Amino acid sequence: MRRVRYESTGGPLFLEEAPVPVPGPGELLVRTEAIGVTLPVVRKVAEAAEPIPLGGEIAGEVAAAGQGVTRFRAGARVTGLCFGHGYADFAVLHEAMASPVPDTASAVDAVALVRSGLVALGALDAARPEPGEAALITAAASGVGHLAVQLARARSAGRVVGAVSGPAKADFVGALGADEVITYDRLGGPESGDGVDYVLDAVGGELLTPAVAALAPGGRLVAYSSGGGTIRAYDLLVGAKAVIGFQMARTARGKPELYKRWRQEVWRLFADGALKPAVHREFALTEASEAHRVIESRSNLGKVVLRP
CATH class of the missing domain: 3.90.180.10 (Medium-chain alcohol dehydrogenases, catalytic domain)
Incomplete structure (x- = not known):
């Protein structure tokens, strides 16, 4: 072979x-x-x-x-x-x-959907979203991020903001259901509006500081990137903000029933047309x-x- x-x-x-x-x-x-x-x-x-x-x-x-x-x-x-x-x-x-x-999915559908969709859904669940809350998704055009945008919408987010590396990705992310698309150089600035309730961050590194700044008071940032980075404790303290780390392997090993439910939900949303890889x-x-x-x-x- x-x-x-x-x-x-x-x-x-x-x-x-x-x-x-x-x-x-x-x-x-x-x-x-x-x-x-x-x-x-x-x-x-x-x-x-x-x-x-x-x-x-x-x-x-x-x-x-x-x-x-x-x-x-x-x-x-x-x-x-x-x-x-x-x-x-x-x-x-x-x-x-x-x-x-399932018979209704191709191998390409499966490989584009299952693992990336599970990571996106797990990160979303870690944020403990409430209906009507505002979400911000970094790397919103990526293999995981483009599914996270759709999942936040499916979970009744009131506003979904996609953050991307360049304006060429804006139309793609907007077509996924994002209400707004901003580039990383605008993240955390006045363009972020009144702040979002939670951020799903797949980038890490220097982007963590503006991502925390984009949170409204009491907001949560879920970090699931392998890119590292540092967050100042003071930036969390002044806004009563929280950072949550998410790792898929830990859930798959330690909570197999939850992992199974996530997998079933991803396929159900795919079958319903609410999740399109x-x-x-x-x-x-x-x-x-x-x-x-x-x-x-x-x-x-x-x-x-x-x-x-």
Whole structure:
């Protein structure tokens, strides 16, 4: 089979021939049809001291099941998070991380929707939104952010503001249901109006300070970015504001029933037409480096997907 990997920090990525893996106990061998390209994986390629397997979101058909697997059999369509080599014709997926793909959805729909949608929904739930509250979504054109905009609207937000890196993304985010779209250089300034009740932040870094400034008194910021950053305690104190950290892996491991409910809600909203994943572009495995460059440049509108 074909597999994408790299040998040193920063790449380059290259395609190689590798043996088809054998699923172990509790594992599924999946013939991949779509692979999601995520910012955390792109960052690890650029920053990790040692090369890592290019894993992440995959969707496809079960080719074989390991010992002890009870929920799926060969021929089933599944999606989930692969912790090994996912940029490949075949990938191994643990049964606990797999979920079925309904007949009404394509593999691309699944890989664009499920993991990113779960992160968006989990971050939204962490904000404890009330109907009518104002929401601000950073990275609103990203794979997660564009779903968060739609989910905030579906959860009856009174006003949804999308924050993006440049004005070229404004029409895309507005079409998702955002009432306003602002660029990061305007975040926290007079253009933010009277402030928002909660911020879902996928950017971190230097954007955290203006994101906190955009909150109304008593507002909440949910940080789910891998970009780091620092917030001054005084900025929280003066407005009685709160910052909440959200990590999907913690919920998936520690609260499987909640994780399952989120997954069911994402698919229900998709079936109802309230949640529509957007795909920026589909790349071949041979174009993995180009797909990474799109993510690095933050130029994508929606999900970036590899198609074996």
